[in-house]
Amino acid sequence: MPRGKKFTAEQIIGKLREAEVGLAQGKTVPEVVRKLGVTEQTYERWKREYGGLRTDQAKRLKDLEKENARLKRLLADAELDKAILREAASGCRRRAQLNF
Numbered sequence: 001m002p003r004g005k006k007f008t009a010e011q012i013i014g015k016l017r018e019a020e021v022g023l024a025q026g027k028t029v030p031e032v033v034r035k036l037g038v039t040e041q042t043y044e045r046w047k048r049e050y051g052g053l054r055t056d057q058a059k060r061l062k063d064l065e066k067e068n069a070r071l072k073r074l075l076a077d078a079e080l081d082k083a084i085l086r087e088a089a090s091g092c093r094r095r096a097q098l099n100f
Helices: 009-024 029-036 040-050 055-099
Strands: none
Touching: 009 029, 009 040, 009 055, 029 040, 040 055
């Protein structure tokens, strides 16, 4: 199942502000999210993640999340390399013991 649109932090903050205006005008959440073009679930997640943040703060948060994911991938690669080297080294030790 294909995923929906990806919105930037700035777009999400803008949509949350639009939602606040609509709700203040007496519209219901289903009406507001339909106008925004997102599901209620997405709207609620956005409120949890971005509610109360300024645009620059939201962008910084997204950048930090991306950097964190990149660093986690690098760590996983390094751990894999370490395990491979450890296994190769133990094989060399076994061969050296057999030669004596």
